[in-house]
Amino acid sequence: MKSSEILTCFQCGTCTGSCPSGRYTSLNVRWIIKDSIRKDISGDLELWMCTTCYNCxxxxxxxxxxxxxxxxxxxxxxxxGKVLPAHRAVCRYLIETGHAIPIDDLHISTREQIGLAAPETVQKYKKALNDVKTLLKSTGFDELIKE
Ligand code: SF4
Ligand code: SF4
Known part of the structure; x- marks a missing residue:
């Protein structure tokens, strides 16, 4: 359902002129607003080019x-089901390790070389990691990002 607020857009372009992402990408936020009123834009790549800076x-x-x-x-x-491959990969990391950017073997061994233990995160503790997995499963997150 469209919010009635969106229908008050008069296409002034202030949003587009304020958009830092639009200076470097094909994102035109004014068009996003216009098109979202008239059609399904869930497949538009530009939806993912917004940095959520809130300028607009x-x-x-x-x-x-x-x-x-x-x-x-x-x-x-x-x-x-329209999830970009890179986002799907990050979500998979989250499910598998409890982190969007997990600590890999190279970083763990580098830490060991300088006398640092693995950081105190869910990645280190099996039970805590299982709790995170249970939580994500209970929200349906894993189903959402399935291929
Ligand atoms: S959404 Fe953008 S184009 Fe529409 S009124 Fe607001 S600033 Fe202007
Ligand atoms: S919130 Fe997104 S669309 Fe709005 S100005 Fe920032 S990058 Fe552009």
Missing amino acids: QERCPRGIKITDEILRLRSVAVKK
Whole structure:
């Protein structure tokens, strides 16, 4: 369902002009807002180019919660199975190790060489890691990111 607030957009372009990501990518946030009203954009790559800096949302003269809307649109995309391969890989790391960026063998051995133990994280403790896995499973997160 579209928020009625979005319908007040008058395509002034302030959001696009304020968008740091749009200076370097094909993201045009004004188009995202316009297109999301009229069609399903869950397959648009540009949805994932937003850095969620909130510049556009702070400056929109209509007070439209643009960044929040982008996050909502992303949730819709993920529920439809549209997850980018790189994001899927990060999610898999989270499920397997409890970390989006796990500590790999190289870093563990480098730490050992300088006398540091493995950091105190769920990756080190099997029970804690199992608790994280149970938690993620209970939310349906693992199903969401399945190929
Ligand atoms: S700044 Fe607000 S009103 Fe202007 S184009 Fe963007 S969303 Fe629409
Ligand atoms: S929140 Fe996203 S769309 Fe808005 S200005 Fe920042 S990068 Fe651009």
